[in-house]
Amino acid sequence: MRLVLVFLVVLTFKSYSQGESPLDFTHLAATIKPDSDRSVSGTVHYSFLVKGKATSIAFDAVDMEFSNFYLGNTKLEKGINYDGKVLQLAVDLAEGNHQIQFDFYAKPKQTVYFMGWGDKVKDNEQIWTQGQGKYTSHWLPSFDTMTEKFEFDLSVQVPPEYQVVANGVLKRQNTTDELTTWEFDMDRPMSSYLAAFVVGHFEKKVIHSSSGVPIELYYTPGDSTKVEPTYRYTKAIFDFFEAEIGVPYPWQIYKQVPVQDFLYAGMENTSCTVFSNQYVIDSTAFIDKNYVNINAHELAHQWFGNLVTEFSGDHHWLHEGFATYYAYLAEKELFGDTHFYWRLYQTAKTLANLSENGDGEALTDPNANSLTFYEKGALALVMLRERVGDTAFRNGIKSYLKNYAFKNAMIADFIREMAIAADEDLSDYRKEWLESEKFPWEQVKSYFEKKEPSLKQFFELKEVVGNAPETTPEALQLFNSETPVPLKRQFILEFHQKIPEASLADIITTGELEVRQAVALTIPKVTKDLQDEFEAMLEDQSYVTQETVLYKLWEVFPENRMTYLDRLEGTTGLPNKNIRLLWLTLSLITPEYQPDNKKEFYDALNDYTAPRYNFEIRLQAFKYLFLIRALSNTALENLIQASESPVWQFKKASRKLLKTINTTEEGKEQLRNLRQQLTTHQLGILNKVLAK
Ligand SMILES: [Zn+2]
Numbered sequence: 001m002r003l004v005l006v007f008l009v010v011l012t013f014k015s016y017s018q019g020e021s022p023l024d025f026t027h028l029a030a031t032i033k034p035d036s037d038r039s040v041s042g043t044v045h046y047s048f049l050v051k052g053k054a055t056s057i058a059f060d061a062v063d064m065e066f067s068n069f070y071l072g073n074t075k076l077e078k079g080i081n082y083d084g085k086v087l088q089l090a091v092d093l094a095e096g097n098h099q100i101q102f103d104f105y106a107k108p109k110q111t112v113y114f115m116g117w118g119d120k121v122k123d124n125e126q127i128w129t130q131g132q133g134k135y136t137s138h139w140l141p142s143f144d145t146m147t148e149k150f151e152f153d154l155s156v157q158v159p160p161e162y163q164v165v166a167n168g169v170l171k172r173q174n175t176t177d178e179l180t181t182w183e184f185d186m187d188r189p190m191s192s193y194l195a196a197f198v199v200g201h202f203e204k205k206v207i208h209s210s211s212g213v214p215i216e217l218y219y220t221p222g223d224s225t226k227v228e229p230t231y232r233y234t235k236a237i238f239d240f241f242e243a244e245i246g247v248p249y250p251w252q253i254y255k256q257v258p259v260q261d262f263l264y265a266g267m268e269n270t271s272c273t274v275f276s277n278q279y280v281i282d283s284t285a286f287i288d289k290n291y292v293n294i295n296a297h298e299l300a301h302q303w304f305g306n307l308v309t310e311f312s313g314d315h316h317w318l319h320e321g322f323a324t325y326y327a328y329l330a331e332k333e334l335f336g337d338t339h340f341y342w343r344l345y346q347t348a349k350t351l352a353n354l355s356e357n358g359d360g361e362a363l364t365d366p367n368a369n370s371l372t373f374y375e376k377g378a379l380a381l382v383m384l385r386e387r388v389g390d391t392a393f394r395n396g397i398k399s400y401l402k403n404y405a406f407k408n409a410m411i412a413d414f415i416r417e418m419a420i421a422a423d424e425d426l427s428d429y430r431k432e433w434l435e436s437e438k439f440p441w442e443q444v445k446s447y448f449e450k451k452e453p454s455l456k457q458f459f460e461l462k463e464v465v466g467n468a469p470e471t472t473p474e475a476l477q478l479f480n481s482e483t484p485v486p487l488k489r490q491f492i493l494e495f496h497q498k499i500p501e502a503s504l505a506d507i508i509t510t511g512e513l514e515v516r517q518a519v520a521l522t523i524p525k526v527t528k529d530l531q532d533e534f535e536a537m538l539e540d541q542s543y544v545t546q547e548t549v550l551y552k553l554w555e556v557f558p559e560n561r562m563t564y565l566d567r568l569e570g571t572t573g574l575p576n577k578n579i580r581l582l583w584l585t586l587s588l589i590t591p592e593y594q595p596d597n598k599k600e601f602y603d604a605l606n607d608y609t610a611p612r613y614n615f616e617i618r619l620q621a622f623k624y625l626f627l628i629r630a631l632s633n634t635a636l637e638n639l640i641q642a643s644e645s646p647v648w649q650f651k652k653a654s655r656k657l658l659k660t661i662n663t664t665e666e667g668k669e670q671l672r673n674l675r676q677q678l679t680t681h682q683l684g685i686l687n688k689v690l691a692k
Contacts, residue, residue: 002265024049025150033157040139045101054093060137060144069102111138115260126200128259131193142192149189166197196269209238216255229283237330246398250307266294268301278575288544300326308404313366321377341452342486347375355439363434380433388422396421454487471498492518508533517545543573576616585624609638615650
């Protein structure tokens with residue numbers, strides 16, 4: 001998967017020991033009925049092979065009820081044990097093929113998420129699942145271990161007005177008794193954590209890879225103009241991966257579905273990637289926030305993770321390091337070498353700093369943070385390829401994927417394949433890059449110097465400018481149209497305080513969008529000398545630049561506030577509505593601006609805290625409203641609801657804000673008065689949050 005807050009999240013996975021089970025599950029046919037009361041019921045029909053003899057069958061299944069057990073055609077009446085987590089069936093089984101079937105009912109507390117079912121908004125209802133880290137056994141009797149792989153054929157029953165997206169190809173759609181059954185078919189095995197379904201109102205655009213694989217791009221009605229910028233380069237990435245990896249895409253079809261309030265950026269369920277609708281963008285947003293990297297990352301997992309799956313969390317590099325690496329390769333293919341090396345430099349620098357401070361982590365540590373698994377993991381592959389050469393690297397990858405296809409692998413298995421392909425002993429590589437907590441910065445730096453002239457130039461400039469009080473005219477000569485944009489941008493981000501104001505004005509006037517944005521972001525206070533240049537940037541085709549410049553100009557030039565606000569009236573901005581929210585906030589606190597519309601602005605800003613909006617929008621609305629002391633009682637109730645969100649970073653931020661509000665005099669007073677109107681449930685949450 002791809003996490004949104006890469007630097008904060010710590011992933012932990014259970015470690016599994018591979019028991020010598022005599023059972024080998026080969027096929028599941030499951031019928032699932034998710035209901036608007038947040039329950040999931042259904043029937044599972046498992047086929048399995050017994051090697052030797054077996055006396056029991058066990059499934060992971062959390063808080064479920066069961067009925068109608070059949071072993072083949074025989075109804076099971078006894079030997080059924082359940083402790084709330086594991087369902088154990090005592091049965092004598094002879095060698096050979098067997099089948100077991102039963103019904104189940106669950107009200108999952110996690111793993112299945114119902115969005116938009118409680119509100120009055122039409123057609124925003126969605127149901128989606130997240131297996132990895134949350135365990136599919138909350139909605140489907142299955143296996144928490146990643147080593148039990150079998151073919152999943154899911155059928156999902158919903159009212160006819162909904163669409164269903166799930167693993168595999170849609171074989172049939174059947175409507176009876178006011179329910180439509182969507183029957184999906186897979187033809188290859190996978191682990192349970194990759195099972196998924198999504199229910200909602202969707203439309204789709206179907207394209208095909210050059211090799212003929214259907215690729216379905218889903219979107220919600222009304223977002224049809226965003227399909228192109230959102231899914232830009234999808235076919236190019238798919239074709240590039242098939243050529244680069246050298247092993248055909250392993251599944252029958254590929255689908256991508258954006259959903260509301262997704263827990264992460266994206267999740268690579270087999271043939272059915274689910275991602276956050278915050279990546280559904282228009283063309284202007286593309287420069288600041290786009291889906292390209294997530295798109296490539298989740299697709300790469302279809303080989304690295306889904307086709308070949310890690311044995312346990314000890315081998316997590318084989319998933320995240322590889323998906324991150326191949327996503328960077330896709331960006332290299334699309335945006336060029338300079339883009340690629342500068343991307344790598346950004347994370348290498350962060351990793352080097354952490355390592356220097358003694359906070360480095362080994363890639364073999366199952367409790368390492370995501371920065372290690374994703375970014376150090378990707379750099380480890382970059383340096384491995386540099387060491388063994390392109391041909392050996394590609395051959396090693398190919399034989400690894402072929403030899404472990406539809407199975408599980410360990411890091412040692414991958415290194416062995418690579419060592420054979422390279423005809424080289426890689427134990428020193430393994431020690432330095434996988435087992436050591438240190439980050440070999442000097443090695444990486446020389447690699448950058450060798451590969452990318454603009455990075456070499458940057459390292460040299462750093463030596464000169466870093467110790468000088470001001471940039472020299474020679475150094476500033478880099479601001480010309482020949483210099484790669486990432487070098488100019490990085491130079492501004494690091495040395496803006498040393499650049500004379502007159503030069504900054506020139507840089508804004510002649511610079512590319514990203515270079516201008518770097519100036520907008522870094523200058524703490526706009527001076528009179530830069531006013532014209534900043535005002536011009538209000539028109540830049542970047543929502544981040546527009547937002548930054550609007551605020552900075554509004555702050556320093558009160559006499560022009562009305563003009564600035566007029567310029568961005570009606571602009572929404574990124575999917576998180578960055579400009580709209582800032583505009584409403586500033587309009588509210590600028591007394592002379594549209595005085596008759598203040599109530600409307602106040603209502604609109606408070607309305608953005610409602611659960612029907614994405615959590616990124618809600619969080620920013622909460623923050624602005626608190627800042628200008630304009631939280632309505634309804635917004636406070638929404639904040640109480642938000643402090644129970646399944647999206648952990650939103651939950652955490654909401655709780656923190658509630659507590660902060662409670663430390664101010666007026667906040668405390670407002671909460672005291674609000675208590676009279678709250679339901680018992682809301683009161684319970686509020687008391688719980690404030691007590692901690
Ligand atoms: Zn991932």
